Amino acid sequence: MNSLSSQNQRVLSGMRPTGRLHLGHYHGVLKNWLKLQHEYECFFFVADWHALTTEYDNTGPIVESAMEMVIDWLAAGINPGSARLFIQSQVPEHAELHVLLSMMTPLGWLERVPTYKDQQEKLREKDLSTYGFLGYPLLQSADILIYRATQVPVGEDQVAHVELTREVARRFNHLYGREPDFADRAEQAVKKMGKKNARLYHDLRKRYQEQGDHEALATAQALLENQQNITLGDRERLFGYLEGAGKIILPEPQALLTPASKMPGLDGQKMSKSYGNTIGLREEPKEVEKKLRTMPTDPARVRRTDPGDPEKCPVWDLHKVYSGAETRQWVQEGCTTAGIGCLDCKQPVIDAVTSELAPIRERAKEFIDNPSLVRKILAEGREQARDEAKLTLEEVRRSMGLDYR
Incomplete structure (x- = not known):
């Protein structure tokens, strides 16, 4: 399934609340976000639940650290008018999708994520034999899939997490993307496109399915991208119908590789708070x-x-x-x-x-002088994020047979 054509290009990225940021964060993450916010629909969030996976016994600093970090995002030029900024734990839909995905994700998939054993080795002084630590890559998958993000900016060491997300989405779509009346609903969606576009869609679909014409597939996908008269659910349904598959409920994201930060610390090592070699923003x-x-x-x-x-x-x-x-x-x-x-x-x-x-x-x-402004920005971002997350969960619940309306 071609998940990248499932909707307008959307980026999801988050940072654990570490407090005030330094030049390493600016050159390694924020400068990239500044660029992406003008090229994609962006969702940037404070990953406070992820902080609990390793700092569950030291939660006191989380709220203050989150606010300090968001101030630095805004000061660096991240624009709440261009990107949605919010705090993960204030969007409970992340947690619900995480639970639902955990029901069908094989345990072995989590155990083989490279960072699972690497982090346990690096943080040997902590007790990380918890479900939260084992399951945090799946929570990351839920973070991405709840917004149907198509691009996830990561370094090379995080590519495995995006690949896990792709596998989870693929498995979910295989299990739950087969609607009993799928073809009928797809044809109803085609009609909403208007006669001319509907005729073109049917012609391109036939050329792809009967002749394997990949140029026709790409043209049809572009046609769907530009449709204003169909819902997101119909668009996902028509992508699946186009390729002869079921409905694509959760699109498979792609890793958007970002260059490794070249910002050295004051002692020549990588700039890091743990080394005490930073310059704060x-x-x-x-x-x-x-x-x-x-x-x-x-x-x-x-x-x-x-x-x-x-x-x-x-x-x-x-x-x-x-x-x-x-x-x-x-x-x-x-x-x-x-x-x-x-x-x-x-x-x-x-x-x-x-x-x-x-x-x-x-x-x-x-x-700094107006903390209520920061809270207002985060509240608005939260509501915008929840609106999108709720749409995804409606589709997920319906496809899993949990729609009680």
């Missing part, structure tokens, strides 16, 4: 300058007159992120010949980082 310029000026450099360069090797200096990794070719050449020549000192080398990075953070810090003030 709202840090004051003086603190940013202090952190960058005290960064370690090439240990072999003891004196100002000693030549250095940029490849052995953490500051050079920051130049790769922030400096243009001309500045990088100046650093290479100046460092290797001792023509410039380490503080000279750091200054362009200091200027670039403080310049990047200035508008973020300025925008953050509006939301």
